[in-house]
Amino acid sequence: xxxxxxxxxxxxxxxxxxxxxxxxxxxxxxxxxxxxxxxxxxxxxxxxxxxxxxxxxxxxxxxxxxxxxxxxxxxxxxxxxxxxxxxxxxxxxxxxxxxxxxxxxxxxxxxxxxxxxxxxxxxxxxxxxxxxxxxxxxxxxxxxxxxxxxxxxxxxxxxxxxxxxxxxxxxxxxxxxxxxxxxxxxxxxxxxxxxxxxxxxxxxxxxxxxxxxxxxxxxxxxxxxxxxxxxxxxxxxxxxxxx
Numbered sequence: 529x530x531x532x533x534x535x536x537x538x539x540x541x542x543x544x545x546x547x548x549x550x551x552x553x554x555x556x557x558x559x560x561x562x563x564x565x566x567x568x569x570x571x572x573x574x575x576x577x578x579x580x581x582x583x584x585x586x587x588x589x590x591x592x593x594x595x596x597x598x599x600x601x602x603x604x605x606x607x608x609x610x611x612x613x614x615x616x617x618x619x620x621x622x623x624x625x626x627x628x629x630x631x632x633x634x635x636x637x638x639x640x641x642x643x644x645x646x647x648x649x650x651x652x653x654x655x656x657x658x659x660x661x662x663x664x665x666x667x668x669x670x671x672x673x674x675x676x677x678x679x680x681x682x683x684x685x686x687x688x689x690x691x692x693x694x695x696x697x698x699x700x701x702x703x704x705x706x707x708x709x710x711x712x713x714x715x716x717x718x719x720x721x722x723x724x725x726x727x728x729x730x731x732x733x734x735x736x737x738x739x740x741x742x743x744x745x746x747x748x749x750x751x752x753x754x755x756x757x758x759x760x761x762x763x764x765x766x767x768x769x770x771x
Contacts, residue, residue: 648753728751
């Protein structure tokens with residue numbers, strides 16, 4: 529016999545060959561042999577019975593293609609779930625968490641875009657807040673923003689950072705030069721604080737060159753316009769990594 533000795537197509541179909549295939553577990557090859565035998569001897573009842581018995585065993589042992597594909601997909605899904613669980617467990621063990629930044633804007637900053645654009649730029653506060661949040665996301669952090677024209681509201685918001693935030697970015701605006709109360713509130717914090725000003729306050733009127741919080745904050749960013757906020761966010765992210 530030529531070719532592969534295990535290939536029914538290359539061997540003379542006999543009952544002995546069919547039974548040999550069946551004993552070795554090659555049910556599909558055994559069925560193929562019986563079908564060829566039935567073509568030659570269609571009236572042999574024992575051949576029909578043997579073929580029917582094998583086809584029943586094949587129906588039980590071979591799952592439908594749909595079930596096989598579904599099983600494969602479920603296997604992949606369970607594998608990914610396991611990877612995700614392990615990753616989450618690893619992060620929890622390392623104590624990693626997403627750092628939160630609070631950005632506070634002082635009085636009159638809600639009027640950005642309309643207020644002295646030659647000094648403060650043409651971007652609105654809403655646009656600046658969107659850039660702050662986008663930059664924080666890029667740095668693997670989250671950012672909340674807040675603006676008020678009232679000193680007491682700003683102080684209450686500063687208090688929220690004590691338990692709720694990892695870093696504070698603050699532009700007290702006009703209160704920079706006058707508010708001892710905001711200075712005292714900042715003194716209560718043990719997190720990094722970055723003071724931001726759109727303009728370079730040290731090149732402006734003498735009364736604007738004095739910052740009541742300069743010696744309280746961790747760092748200052750001045751004179752970069754709206755970009756000063758994103759500079760501060762990226763600096764805060766670096767501080768967080770070093771910590």
